[in-house]
Amino acid sequence: MGWDEWEELKARAAERQSTSMQVNHVPGDPGGTEASLEVRQSDLAxxxxxxxKLHMRLWDEARVQVASTETAGAGLKGEGFALGGALEHVSTRWEEQxxxxxxxxxxxxxxxxxxKKTHRGDDHHIGSALNTIETLTQGFDDRVGGPGARNPVYGTEKEKKDS
Incomplete structure (x- = not known):
């Protein structure tokens, strides 16, 4: 492969990338807040x-004519009309759908x-874990407080005596 051919292939690849869509971030909101993928309980609800509601309405409203269609199909089929069998078939397929x-x-x-229940539990678990990590981090941080001062995470001497 020659140098010119290599440059041409690179240029074609760059063209294909520039005309295709690639999402690797979400641009910031003009209002100043960052956009995020967020699930709100109200939306899920x-x-x-x-x-x-659609599940219940389908049972009540989509089956209204099934009995009369089946009766008509059986009657036509009994009289020797091919349409009767076709009508029964349509009724059966409708019911299946x-x-x-x-x-x-x-x-x-x-x-x-x-x-909803899973996310609620996950949020609680993650929040608890983060609070615990923050408290542990403060307890191990020697830089908290001035030189010689107690780390406030451990409480005061009075709090220790009271407990």
């Missing part, structure tokens, strides 16, 4: 609530409830 959609809504609702 709204999504879960909508999924649950509604069931599948209801299951998906149920999974979304249940998963978001689980996610």
């Amino acid at each position: 709204k999504i879960g609530d909508h999924a649950f 509604v069931r599948s959609l209801r299951d998906a809504c149920g999974h979304i609702s249940n998963h978001l409830e689980f996610t």
